[in-house]
Amino acid sequence: MPTVTAYATPAAKAPFERTTIERREVGPKDVRIKVAFCGICHSDIHTGRGEWGETNYPLVPGHEIAGVVEEVGSDVSKFKVGEHAGVGCMVSSCGHCEQCTNGEEQFCTDGGMVGTYGGELDGKPTDGGYSAEIVVDENYVLHIPDGISLDEAAPLLCAGITLYSPLNHFGAGPGKNVAIVGMGGLGHMGVKIAHAMGAEVTVLSQTTAKEEDGKKFGADHYYATKDGDTFKKLRGSFDLIVNTVSAQLPMQRYLSLLKPRGAMVNVGAPSEPMEVPAFALIGGGKTWAGSQIGGIKETQEMLDFCAEHNIGATIETIRPDKIDEAWDRVVDSDVRYRFVIDTSTFDD
Ligand code: NAP
Numbered sequence: 047m048p049t050v051t052a053y054a055t056p057a058a059k060a061p062f063e064r065t066t067i068e069r070r071e072v073g074p075k076d077v078r079i080k081v082a083f084c085g086i087c088h089s090d091i092h093t094g095r096g097e098w099g100e101t102n103y104p105l106v107p108g109h110e111i112a113g114v115v116e117e118v119g120s121d122v123s124k125f126k127v128g129e130h131a132g133v134g135c136m137v138s139s140c141g142h143c144e145q146c147t148n149g150e151e152q153f154c155t156d157g158g159m160v161g162t163y164g165g166e167l168d169g170k171p172t173d174g175g176y177s178a179e180i181v182v183d184e185n186y187v188l189h190i191p192d193g194i195s196l197d198e199a200a201p202l203l204c205a206g207i208t209l210y211s212p213l214n215h216f217g218a219g220p221g222k223n224v225a226i227v228g229m230g231g232l233g234h235m236g237v238k239i240a241h242a243m244g245a246e247v248t249v250l251s252q253t254t255a256k257e258e259d260g261k262k263f264g265a266d267h268y269y270a271t272k273d274g275d276t277f278k279k280l281r282g283s284f285d286l287i288v289n290t291v292s293a294q295l296p297m298q299r300y301l302s303l304l305k306p307r308g309a310m311v312n313v314g315a316p317s318e319p320m321e322v323p324a325f326a327l328i329g330g331g332k333t334w335a336g337s338q339i340g341g342i343k344e345t346q347e348m349l350d351f352c353a354e355h356n357i358g359a360t361i362e363t364i365r366p367d368k369i370d371e372a373w374d375r376v377v378d379s380d381v382r383y384r385f386v387i388d389t390s391t392f393d394d
């Protein structure tokens with residue numbers, strides 16, 4: 047089996063270590079990708095620090111992968127050597143259940159989707175994109191359009207699709223008032239995408255420190271949630287709120303910001319449960335929903351949409367020796383707006 051350089055966390059809260067991992071031989075339907083950049087998602091941190099339950103270590107995280115196709119299997123029809131390609135949060139699913147057939151592989155009901163890391167495929171644990179190369183079935187690989195550079199494209203593979211999908215399904219567009227709660231990795235993509243869809247966009251951030259950036263990303267309005275007046279002023283304002291916050295929020299206060307029949311979609315995934323009094327939903331007939339990444343077809347649609355609208359992530363590129371520091375900065379909400387690991391520096 048070929049081995050490649052990777053960065054792994056050996057235990058919860060232990061610093062990253064340089065290591066080597068095995069990648070499978072390229073099978074008939076496989077694409078071997080030389081990883082150029084991998085984004086750091088807050089989900090990597092929840093998993094790596096054991097916040098979502100049991101994690102198997104050593105863990106090589108990373109599900110925002112952008113790179114170049116190095117080799118294709120004999121039966122591969124969708125990719126050619128030299129093309130730009132991406133891999134997101136999943137590398138396999140059953141492929142034949144109702145959800146997979148509908149292009150919603152993330153909801154696979156026959157065994158579930160196989161996560162890019164921390165999953166299990168053919169009896170072996172999967173390793174993510176904090177690595178030099180990855181081998182993936184072509185059905186779970188995305189085309190990265192020429193208009194987006196690989197570093198700015200990497201975060202689209204999770205942060206981009208996680209916001210595009212609920213904005214798309216809940217009808218963000220002209221005439222709709224959309225709020226994005228939290229302007230980190232996911233949130234800043236939400237602002238850019240909702241604006242490109244034609245919605246009127248409001249950011250609800252803890253403070254106004256990032257207001258100038260938010261407006262550049264396309265926000266029409268920007269409010270601090272630490273300012274109690276915000277909740278009075280914006281009561282009943284939004285058709286749609288997408289909550290990207292990685293920590294627990296007082297949901298009742300946020301639900302009060304919806305118009306009647308409005309919807310709040312949760313994509314943030316804190317480990318603690320969130321409480322919602324029934325009357326916060328009943329009054330006004332409100333919807334409280336969740337959303338998980340998006341299927342492969344929709345992810346490709348999102349990449350094409352971003353290319354068409356000139357949207358990439360706003361990133362800070364780091365070398366692998368800065369992963370621990372970057373994780374701490376993400377947890378402190380000190381990320382502008384996605385860290386991306388440059389894997390070309392792995393062998394320096
Ligand atoms: P991130 O970059 O850390 O952004 C989260 C933002 O939430 C922060 O930048 C901050 O924004 C706000 N925030 C953090 N702590 C807060 C607190 N205590 N109170 C209020 N606001 C707070 O993280 P991310 O990578 O965007 O991920 C966000 C969450 O989505 C994570 O839980 C992640 O696991 C989850 N996720 C879910 C999916 C899915 O499919 N549903 C996919 C990917 C990630 P401000 O500074 O603007 O306040």
Ligand code: ZN
Nearest residue numbers: 087089204205
């Ligand atoms: Zn993610």
